[in-house]
Amino acid sequence: MSSTFLGMPGDFPKNAEKAVQNSQLRYNLRKATHTIRGKRASVVGELPDWQELRAAGKAIKDHTLRNLDRYLVQLEESVTRAGGTVHWARDAAEANRIVAGLVKATGETEVVKVKSMATQEIELNQALAAEGITAYETDLAELIVQLGDDFPSHILVPAIHRNRSEIREIFLDKMPKVPDNLTDDPPALAEAARLHLRERFLKSKVAISGANFMVAETGTLVVLESEGNGRMCLTLPRTLISVVGIEKLLPTWRDLEVFLQLLPRSSTGERMNPYTSMWTGAVEGQEFHLVLLDNGRTDVLADEVGRQALRCIRCSACLNVCPVYERAGGHAYGSVYPGPIGAILTPQLRGMGSELDASLPYASSLCGACYEACPVAIDIPEVLVDLRAKAPHSAAERAGMKVAGWILNDHERLARAQRAATKLRKLVPKRLPGPLSAWTDTRDVPEIPEESFRDWWERNERA
Amino acid sequence: MSARDEILARIGKAVAGAEDVEIPRHYRTTQQADDLVGLFAERVDDYRAIVHVLPAAEVPAKIDELVAGRRMIRPDGDGWDDLNTADGVVTTCAVAIAETGTIVLDHGPGQGTRAQTLVPDYHVCVVRADQIVSCVPEAVARLAPARPLTWISGPSATSDIELNRVEGVHGPRTLEVIIST
Numbered sequence: 018m019s020s021t022f023l024g025m026p027g028d029f030p031k032n033a034e035k036a037v038q039n040s041q042l043r044y045n046l047r048k049a050t051h052t053i054r055g056k057r058a059s060v061v062g063e064l065p066d067w068q069e070l071r072a073a074g075k076a077i078k079d080h081t082l083r084n085l086d087r088y089l090v091q092l093e094e095s096v097t098r099a100g101g102t103v104h105w106a107r108d109a110a111e112a113n114r115i116v117a118g119l120v121k122a123t124g125e126t127e128v129v130k131v132k133s134m135a136t137q138e139i140e141l142n143q144a145l146a147a148e149g150i151t152a153y154e155t156d157l158a159e160l161i162v163q164l165g166d167d168f169p170s171h172i173l174v175p176a177i178h179r180n181r182s183e184i185r186e187i188f189l190d191k192m193p194k195v196p197d198n199l200t201d202d203p204p205a206l207a208e209a210a211r212l213h214l215r216e217r218f219l220k221s222k223v224a225i226s227g228a229n230f231m232v233a234e235t236g237t238l239v240v241l242e243s244e245g246n247g248r249m250c251l252t253l254p255r256t257l258i259s260v261v262g263i264e265k266l267l268p269t270w271r272d273l274e275v276f277l278q279l280l281p282r283s284s285t286g287e288r289m290n291p292y293t294s295m296w297t298g299a300v301e302g303q304e305f306h307l308v309l310l311d312n313g314r315t316d317v318l319a320d321e322v323g324r325q326a327l328r329c330i331r332c333s334a335c336l337n338v339c340p341v342y343e344r345a346g347g348h349a350y351g352s353v354y355p356g357p358i359g360a361i362l363t364p365q366l367r368g369m370g371s372e373l374d375a376s377l378p379y380a381s382s383l384c385g386a387c388y389e390a391c392p393v394a395i396d397i398p399e400v401l402v403d404l405r406a407k408a409p410h411s412a413a414e415r416a417g418m419k420v421a422g423w424i425l426n427d428h429e430r431l432a433r434a435q436r437a438a439t440k441l442r443k444l445v446p447k448r449l450p451g452p453l454s455a456w457t458d459t460r461d462v463p464e465i466p467e468e469s470f471r472d473w474w475e476r477n478e479r480a
Numbered sequence: 481m482s483a484r485d486e487i488l489a490r491i492g493k494a495v496a497g498a499e500d501v502e503i504p505r506h507y508r509t510t511q512q513a514d515d516l517v518g519l520f521a522e523r524v525d526d527y528r529a530i531v532h533v534l535p536a537a538e539v540p541a542k543i544d545e546l547v548a549g550r551r552m553i554r555p556d557g558d559g560w561d562d563l564n565t566a567d568g569v570v571t572t573c574a575v576a577i578a579e580t581g582t583i584v585l586d587h588g589p590g591q592g593t594r595a596q597t598l599v600p601d602y603h604v605c606v607v608r609a610d611q612i613v614s615c616v617p618e619a620v621a622r623l624a625p626a627r628p629l630t631w632i633s634g635p636s637a638t639s640d641i642e643l644n645r646v647e648g649v650h651g652p653r654t655l656e657v658i659i660s661t
Contacts, residue, residue: 049643069507079501086491093484099626105483157649158640174640181641203646207638211649218650219564219599235625245598245636245651252594263487270625274617275507277631285639288523289580292651293631294594300628301593311483315490321498 028376032349033341042346045180050337056286057334057390063288064278073275075394078328081266082318088233088266089309095236099298101305106260108312113144115308116225116258120150123256125223131240131247132156133227134172134331135260135310137353138366141225152225153217155246157210164191170347170355172333173284178346181206214246224250228261229330230276231307234269237297238307241280241290251294252301260308263315264327276330279392283332313366322403326362328393333358335387335397341380350377357387361400369408378404413452435469442467511614516578517659520612523581527634528647529655536660539606543570546604546656553600555592563595568602568652574629575622576607579615581634583607583657586627594630603652605632609661 036042061067081088093103106112120128128145130136130152142152154163161176162169165187169175176184185201192213199209226247230239238259240247251257267273281290299305318324336342336356347355351373352363360377369375378401387397410418424430442465449457468476481489513519521531534542550567551560560566572590573583583605585591597603613619623629636651647653 045642053639053643066507069504072504073507076501076503080503083495083498083500085495086488089488089491105487107483107486111483155650156640157638161640174643176640177643184641203641203644204648206641207646207649214650232625237625243636243645244638244640244649246649248594248598248630249650252598263491271617271620274509274620277620278507278616285643285645287633287645288526289577289582289631289633291527291633291635291637293629295625295629295631297626297628309487311487311490315487315494318491319494324494 028372029345029349029351029380030376032351032373033345033380036346036349037344039346041180042178043344045178046343046346048180049174049177050343053286053337057283057337058286060282060286060288064282070275070278071392071394074279074330074392075328077267077272077275078264078393079325081268082264082324082327084268085263085266085318088268089263091233092231092236092266093309095233096298096305096307097236099236101236101298101307104306104308106308106310106312109139110144112139112260112308112310112312113141116141116260117145117148117150119256119258119306120145120223121148123223125150127151127153127221128223128225129153129155129217129221129250129254130159131224131226131242131250132159132175133225133260134353135227135262136225137169139260139310139312141260153214155214155218155250156242157207157244157246160210160214161187164188168348169353171336172331172354172356172358174333178348214249218246218249218253221250221254223256223258224254226250226257226259228259228265229280230273231261231266232268232270232273233266235297237270237295239273239293239295241277241284241293243285243291245292248292248294251296254303256304256306258306258308260310262310262312264318264329280330280332283330283334283390283392317362317365320365323361323365323400325395326358326365326400328395329358329362330393331358332392334390334392335395338386338390339381340384340386341382345380350380352377357381357397357401358395361395361397361404364404364408369404375408378402378408432469432471435471438465439467439469441465507617508615509617511579513578513614516612516614517609517661520576520578520581520607521657521659523578524583524634524657525581527581527637527655529581529634529657531657531659533659533661536608539658539660542658543604543606550602553592553596555590555596563599566600568600568604568654569596570604570606571597572606572608573611575619576612577614577616577619578612582619583632584619584623585630585632586624587630588627594628597630597632598651601652602654602656603632604656604658606658606660609659612659 158176171177181201228238342356350359354362360380364374383398553569574586575584635655637647
């Protein structure tokens with residue numbers, strides 16, 4: 018995973034500080050996340066067995082991850098038997114090379130794309146552009162982002178930070194042949210997108226997609242969507258290339274009965290999304306290629322605490338309930354995976370070498386709303402705390418913690434330290450000096466009592 | 481080492497010694513409903529699709545009425561065959577799900593190709609009452625994975641503008657479901 022995404026120089030706190038000053042952004046995010054929270058709660062509440070589905074979803078994913086090598090080989094056999102070709106990519110560069118080669122082999126220089134997190138993660142569009150191939154995003158929100166020369170800020174709705182009037186402006190600016198009297202009425206905006214893309218769908222020869230699920234037993238790939246742009250891309254072009262992370266696997270056909278209930282209700286808050294396409298190998302005369310992507314996933318798998326992040330089905334329920342995401346927005350996370358899941362996935366996929374990535378485990382108040390909303394029960398707070406321990410800490414902080422540990426480890430030492438503190442209590446300033454002022458700029462120094470509880474207890478017990 | 485072998489070796493090393501997991505399946509695999517037709521009709525209607533519930537004998541006349549004056553694709557029959565200038569398509573389906581208001585096409589006889597139910601703006605789908613199952617697990621059990629499958633829940637829509645559902649993007653903007661009882 019490239020670390021240049023967004024070219025964000027700062028860390029999460031600096032990015033968030035800028036974002037919270039944008040009142041339009043905060044209004045848009047608040048409106049959208051609150052709308053979806055209400056819808057999700059009502060359709061989840063309809064199912065009396067939601068917790069049982071959640072437990073099954075979690076276990077199916079854990080079982081798959083435990084046996085991932087075996088199931089990937091089985092998937093390869095199933096897809097090949099059904100007429101598809103399977104490719105393996107260790108990292109982003111290898112996946113991009115494979116896809117560019119496949120497109121070139123068709124002789125085409127334009128491809129249509131279904132929204133896919135995996136291809137965003139590997140920055141496929143940029144890699145294809147470097148090879149003279151233009152990739153057209155067809156999902157409405159991706160189109161808004163692409164036309165606006167912008168960056169995605171949400172897993173499901175990459176243009177969540179844009180409201181209807183901003184979308185209208187982008188369309189008027191960037192869409193050829195858009196009517197001047199275009200209103201900001203959502204159906205009118207949807208119609209404009211329909212007209213804009215129709216010709217392209219009908220003439221495209223190559224499409225690139227991701228997948229929500231792959232079934233090892235049957236070789237079936239599954240894409241859930243709303244608009245029909247997915248069906249257009251999956252159905253009309255002669256050649257279909259799907260780039261899918263290795264963790265998207267399910268062992269059996271039957272397992273879909275769990276995930277086709279968990280995902281739509283968690284993501285768009287619907288009983289079912291408008292369209293789901295399933296295909297097995299090469300269908301209706303198409304040529305089909307599957308590119309299986311590692312790109313850091315096997316490193317995540319090796320971490321006993323962190324590997325649960327690979328259960329993620331990219332529903333974005335955790336973003337929608339997160340108080341930090343709601344205020345800071347998706348761009349502050351500096352990754353295609355924003356929000357709580359991004360805060361645990363990004364540092365694991367690309368390491369904590371940069372200031373930004375090392376700050377992501379702190380982009381949370383640990384309130385736990387994400388864990389509760391997660392349809393596969395990823396304990397995001399647990400992974401955040403684990404990553405905080407693993408993140409780099411400054412020499413001064415490590416020294417301070419060492420001293421604190423030494424004192425707290427022995428009750429005699431602690432009692433002596435507390436007595437010393439009570440004697441010096443008048444000398445502690447309201448604002449700490451030097452680098453410690455960073456703490457007191459946003460917090461009060463705790464008041465030191467005249468007498469420690471230990472001493473009070475001792476005195477009263479004696480009396 | 482090939483990418484395939486390297487990835488498989490990395491996985492083997494990453495999960496070595498980890499415990500396997502039992503899968504608890506305590507969720508519902510069927511659902512008691514006295515009136516599957518009624519529930520299905522209500523749930524399809526929630527997506528702002530148009531629903532008709534009719535005795536089987538009246539279905540052909542209803543179809544004639546709906547398609548009058550339109551250039552319709554009729555899979556396996558005489559009809560318009562240019563996808564982009566067709567006004568609509570009439571199909572049957574493989575399975576329907578009451579709880580979610582979903583129709584599933586497996587593109588067998590009477591259901592056309594995947595593109596035929598996608599490019600035209602108007603889709604009429606005839607569902608026999610005995611094709612309606614209660615919930616998702618029942619539908620998954622009835623379907624054949626080797627066939628291409630299209631699950632349809634209402635007309636084409638998007639949630640991409642302020643996270644509200646708006647009907648009508650690339651797929652058929654009008655979905656009309658005739659339930660034949």
